[in-house]
Amino acid sequence: MTLLSIRDLVVEFPTPAGVVRAVDHVSLELGFGERLGVVGESGSGKSVLARTAMGLTRKGPARISGEVVIDGRSILGLSERGRRALWGREVAMVFQDPLSALHPITPIGAQIAEAVRRDPSVKKEQAAKRAVELLEIVGIPQAARRAKSRAHELSGGMRQRVAIAMAVAGRPKLLFADEPTTALDVTVQARILDLFDELCREFGIGIVMVSHDLGVVGRHTDHVAVMYAGRIAERGPVKAVFARPSMRYTSALMAAIPSHRAERQTLPKPIPGSPPNLLAPPPGCRFAPRCAFATDRCGTEQPTLTELSGGHEYACWHPGQEAVR
Amino acid sequence: MTDPVFTLENGYVRYGGGHPDAVSGVTVRLHKGEILGLVGESGCGKSTTARAMLGLVPLNEGHLTLHGAPVGPNDKRLRASVQAIFQNPAASFNPKRSLLDSVAEPLRVRGIKDRRRRALEELDRVGVTEAMAGRRPYEVSGGQAQRAAIARATILRPEVLVCDEPVSALDVSIQAQILELLAELRTEQGLAMLFISHDLGVVASLCDRTAVMYAGKVVEQGAAPDIANRPRHPYSVALQDAVPSLDLADDHVPRVRTRAVTDDVDGRTLPGCRFSALCPFATDECATTPPPLDELSPRHEVACHHPFAPLHH
Numbered sequence: 104m105t106l107l108s109i110r111d112l113v114v115e116f117p118t119p120a121g122v123v124r125a126v127d128h129v130s131l132e133l134g135f136g137e138r139l140g141v142v143g144e145s146g147s148g149k150s151v152l153a154r155t156a157m158g159l160t161r162k163g164p165a166r167i168s169g170e171v172v173i174d175g176r177s178i179l180g181l182s183e184r185g186r187r188a189l190w191g192r193e194v195a196m197v198f199q200d201p202l203s204a205l206h207p208i209t210p211i212g213a214q215i216a217e218a219v220r221r222d223p224s225v226k227k228e229q230a231a232k233r234a235v236e237l238l239e240i241v242g243i244p245q246a247a248r249r250a251k252s253r254a255h256e257l258s259g260g261m262r263q264r265v266a267i268a269m270a271v272a273g274r275p276k277l278l279f280a281d282e283p284t285t286a287l288d289v290t291v292q293a294r295i296l297d298l299f300d301e302l303c304r305e306f307g308i309g310i311v312m313v314s315h316d317l318g319v320v321g322r323h324t325d326h327v328a329v330m331y332a333g334r335i336a337e338r339g340p341v342k343a344v345f346a347r348p349s350m351r352y353t354s355a356l357m358a359a360i361p362s363h364r365a366e367r368q369t370l371p372k373p374i375p376g377s378p379p380n381l382l383a384p385p386p387g388c389r390f391a392p393r394c395a396f397a398t399d400r401c402g403t404e405q406p407t408l409t410e411l412s413g414g415h416e417y418a419c420w421h422p423g424q425e426a427v428r
Numbered sequence: 429m430t431d432p433v434f435t436l437e438n439g440y441v442r443y444g445g446g447h448p449d450a451v452s453g454v455t456v457r458l459h460k461g462e463i464l465g466l467v468g469e470s471g472c473g474k475s476t477t478a479r480a481m482l483g484l485v486p487l488n489e490g491h492l493t494l495h496g497a498p499v500g501p502n503d504k505r506l507r508a509s510v511q512a513i514f515q516n517p518a519a520s521f522n523p524k525r526s527l528l529d530s531v532a533e534p535l536r537v538r539g540i541k542d543r544r545r546r547a548l549e550e551l552d553r554v555g556v557t558e559a560m561a562g563r564r565p566y567e568v569s570g571g572q573a574q575r576a577a578i579a580r581a582t583i584l585r586p587e588v589l590v591c592d593e594p595v596s597a598l599d600v601s602i603q604a605q606i607l608e609l610l611a612e613l614r615t616e617q618g619l620a621m622l623f624i625s626h627d628l629g630v631v632a633s634l635c636d637r638t639a640v641m642y643a644g645k646v647v648e649q650g651a652a653p654d655i656a657n658r659p660r661h662p663y664s665v666a667l668q669d670a671v672p673s674l675d676l677a678d679d680h681v682p683r684v685r686t687r688a689v690t691d692d693v694d695g696r697t698l699p700g701c702r703f704s705a706l707c708p709f710a711t712d713e714c715a716t717t718p719p720p721l722d723e724l725s726p727r728h729e730v731a732c733h734h735p736f737a738p739l740h741h
């Protein structure tokens with residue numbers, strides 16, 4: 104069963120300098136209880152993609168085409184009210200900065216209870232009890248006592264757990280997490296990621312996790328989409344893609360990551376140049392100006408997604424694992 | 429081993445307000461042509477250590493030495509020999525001035541002639557073109573601004589560079605470029621560096637040695653590959669275990685599971701080992717007696733009563 108289906112999504116922002124196409128004909132699918140990682144350099148369109156998929160991108164300032172369907176319901180055509188009804192119940196989001204999601208004065212237990220009560224069948228007393236349960240589920244010690252704390256009294260890792268408890272309070276089917284652990288210590292990050300894994304396993308929640316950390320995505324998602332300049336460069340089962348990166352940008356991105364298990368100093372390899380200006384992207388392969396393997400064809404003709412093996416697809420005229428010649 | 433160029437000896441920093449010392453009894457020794465990585469969780473005292481070494485916060489105890497001789501925090505020699513780069517380069521420049529002017533500033537202060545040419549030369553060396561040099565800090569990318577910050581730090585040919593999270597705000601490919609540049613400065617100019625990062629991969633790939641801090645103290649110190657692959661302090665092991673490895677062949681079974689505690693404990697307030705509340709190997713001794721930083725093998729020091737060995741499994 105398909106939980107999330109994105110078809111041919113295009114998101115453009117008209118600006119005084121021209122039109123920025125942040126998401127350029129993206130298609131993706133995700134099943135119930137599955138985890139999708141979205142990776143790519145800064146500005147590649149990861150956040151715009153995630154925000155648009157959950158109906159957060161406003162249509163006035165942005166031009167949107169294509170289709171987003173969550174559990175059989177089309178998102179893009181919904182009214183403001185329709186979308187609000189969806190948030191928290193069907194889809195929820197966890198951001199990099201948990202403070203932005205939490206109220207500074209209201210005790211965290213009351214905030215979670217309020218989120219629980221988005222389901223009108225839940226009574227007030229039940230909601231308070233459920234809030235404490237949720238705090239236990241996300242691993243907050245002494246949950247009943249902690250429920251009375253305010254956001255600023257908690258450490259960064261605790262706050263992120265509370266934000267996750269809030270996000271799952273309405274039992275959403277789909278969770279979008281935009282760099283949920285980037286601001287946290289690695290040890291805290293590890294616990295949050297284990298928690299995500301558990302939520303998928305136990306409750307069948309689907310997760311779309313945006314991250315710049317390939318290790319996080321490699322270890323904690325099932326599928327990955329690599330974005331470059333608004334387009335899908337490569338996608339597929341995460342193990343297949345990272346074992347055999349084929350679009351040369353994926354290979355270059357992997358070579359640019361420093362290894363924390365190095366036995367000798369081995370510096371990561373920089374990708375030459377910088378990402379394209381989205382106001383005037385290169386006509387052929389978006390990566391061609393930076394690619395060590397580019398030919399004339401790459402400069403003029405846009406590569407389309409080609410299947411390598413079971414669901415592993417890449418968009419490249421000269422696929423391979425090497426990043427440099 | 430040669431004598432260190434620059435050291436912090438047994439440094440203590442107290443910010444006051446009734447809080448425990450941010451840094452207590454930390455010794456950092458920097459050698460010519462060597463990069464020392466400093467890692468540890470948020471709030472453990474990495475930046476405070478850096479600020480103390482730059483003379484930016486006073487030491488409550490301990491002192492700095494330059495070529496073996498004590499040097500005060502306001503000493504001119506410290507200013508000339510020790511320079512710094514930080515996480516957010518754009519914010520460390522005057523927003524109204526061009527990168528060129530900012531890089532030439534240290535020359536002006538010292539009344540050195542031929543400033544424009546020398547600043548352009550230094551910028552060119554770190555990969556900032558003349559066209560770029562005329563721009564203001566907010567008109568260039570984060571990578572370009574960090575290059576300019578490095579040029580400003582190196583233009584007076586210091587011996588020591590203190591880098592506090594210099595690549596943390598940069599995208600991976602730009603991060604890789606800056607790491608290359610720092611490695612070059614080490615090899616070509618023989619700079620001694622302190623390199624603070626929360627990214628263990630960055631530290632393992634760039635640094636010669638690594639020091640691990642926990643709750644205001646250095647708990648382990650050794651060759652970078654040893655700290656990355658054969659850590660001995662339980663905290664270092666837990667830290668390395670927590671990094672999700674991109675190497676999918678790496679099976680990654682956590683070696684140390686920290687104890688779940690019922691409340692946030694500030695390790696700095698514990699009488700014994702500061703990690704004892706979380707450490708799965710802690711004994712009564714750990715709760716009462718602080719472990720000294722001992723040499724376990726040549727140039728590998730660990731502060732632990734029960735250093736981790738694979739036998740612990």
Ligand SMILES: Nc1ncnc2c1ncn2[C@@H]1O[C@H](COP(=O)(O)OP(=O)(O)OP(=O)(O)O)[C@@H](O)[C@H]1O
Pocket residue numbers: 116118123124125143144145146147148149150151152164315381
């Ligand atoms: N409201 C907007 N108006 C104009 N351009 C926008 C707007 N929102 C995003 N963009 C542009 O769209 C592109 C994609 O942005 P997005 O935030 O999705 O990148 P990202 O991949 O999430 O990057 P990062 O890793 O830095 O978070 C960028 O070039 C950005 O400047």
Ligand SMILES: Nc1ncnc2c1ncn2[C@@H]1O[C@H](COP(=O)(O)OP(=O)(O)OP(=O)(O)O)[C@@H](O)[C@H]1O
Pocket residue numbers: 443450468469470471472473474475476477626
């Ligand atoms: N200016 C200050 N005044 C008071 N306390 C401070 C100040 N700067 C830091 N501290 C405290 O000192 C301790 C060490 O902070 P420090 O900034 O050195 O940590 P860090 O290891 O650099 O952390 P991070 O990884 O978050 O940068 C923390 O408890 C912090 O709250």
Ligand code: SF4
Pocket residue numbers: 350351352388389390391392394395396397398401406418419420421422
């Ligand atoms: S299509 Fe060409 S330019 Fe693009 S990544 Fe592949 S080889 Fe490089």
Ligand SMILES: [Mg+2]
Pocket residue numbers: 149150151
């Ligand atoms: Mg983003």
Ligand SMILES: [Mg+2]
Pocket residue numbers: 474475476
């Ligand atoms: Mg710091």
